[in-house]
Amino acid sequence: MSKNQPQSLLQYLRHAVARAGAGDVEDAELLERFVGRADPAAFELLLWRHGPMVLGVCWRLLGQEQDAEDAFQAAFLALVRKARSIGKREAVASWLFKVAYRIACRARTLRSKASSTPTLLVPNAQASDAEELANDLLWRDLRPVLDQEIDRLPESYRRLVVLCYLQGKTNDEAARLLGCPRGTVATRLARAREKLRRRLV
Numbered sequence: 001m002s003k004n005q006p007q008s009l010l011q012y013l014r015h016a017v018a019r020a021g022a023g024d025v026e027d028a029e030l031l032e033r034f035v036g037r038a039d040p041a042a043f044e045l046l047l048w049r050h051g052p053m054v055l056g057v058c059w060r061l062l063g064q065e066q067d068a069e070d071a072f073q074a075a076f077l078a079l080v081r082k083a084r085s086i087g088k089r090e091a092v093a094s095w096l097f098k099v100a101y102r103i104a105c106r107a108r109t110l111r112s113k114a115s116s117t118p119t120l121l122v123p124n125a126q127a128s129d130a131e132e133l134a135n136d137l138l139w140r141d142l143r144p145v146l147d148q149e150i151d152r153l154p155e156s157y158r159r160l161v162v163l164c165y166l167q168g169k170t171n172d173e174a175a176r177l178l179g180c181p182r183g184t185v186a187t188r189l190a191r192a193r194e195k196l197r198r199r200l201v
Contacts, residue, residue: 026177028089035083047076050093053166054100060143061104062111071107075100090178093167094159101151149199157192160185 025045033042051072058071078099079092086095150161159178163169164185171189175182 026090027092031083031086031089031092043080046079046092050096050167051076053093053162054096056166057097057100057147058104060147061101061108067107067111068104071100071104074103078103088155088159091155091159093162094155097158097162097166098151101147145200146196149196152199153192153195157188157195160188161192161196164189 027046027049030042030046033039034046054075055068055072058068058075062068062071075096079096086092088095150158150166153161160174163174163177164171169177171182171185175185178185
């Protein structure tokens with residue numbers, strides 16, 4: 001994650017990681033516990049597991065600590081309100097990505113309407129190396145576009161991109177989490193990469 005991301009929220013998530021001991025429980029089971037028994041520990045583990053990805057999306061699109069934290073909270077509040085209606089419970093990560101992306105886009109639009117001067121996202125000024133600064137500027141512009149294109153992918157592709165590329169799961173882990181063959185995961189990831197490549201070119 002970017003070194004500019006909100007530190008207080010990241011510290012909370014790291015603390016939650018230290019307390020969570022159920023890393024092998026699948027998302028579908030955690031969501032079922034939260035919906036069926038109002039289990040706060042299940043929700044906390046979902047927050048720990050997917051919080052960094054959600055915060056990353058919000059931060060890349062909004063670039064300001066308070067705005068990113070507000071969008072982050074809104075995304076997880078949406079999970080609290082709509083958990084019962086999520087059809088594919090094994091795909092919580094993909095659902096959260098889509099919700100966080102849309103909330104952050106709305107917040108950015110509202111902010112730009114409210115402000116007559118555009119907000120310039122400036123990377124950390126401590127980068128003394130010109131090449132590193134150029135890369136930061138490139139990624140500052142490219143990451144929101146990449147998030148937009150991931151959001152536009154079909155659900156079956158987006159789920160795998162979020163799991164494997166944004167959350168670092170292996171193909172085997174993704175196959176187990178989604179209950180599909182490893183070959184299907186590899187094929188869909190290849191197709192998703194090709195779709196993203198064509199759109200980004």
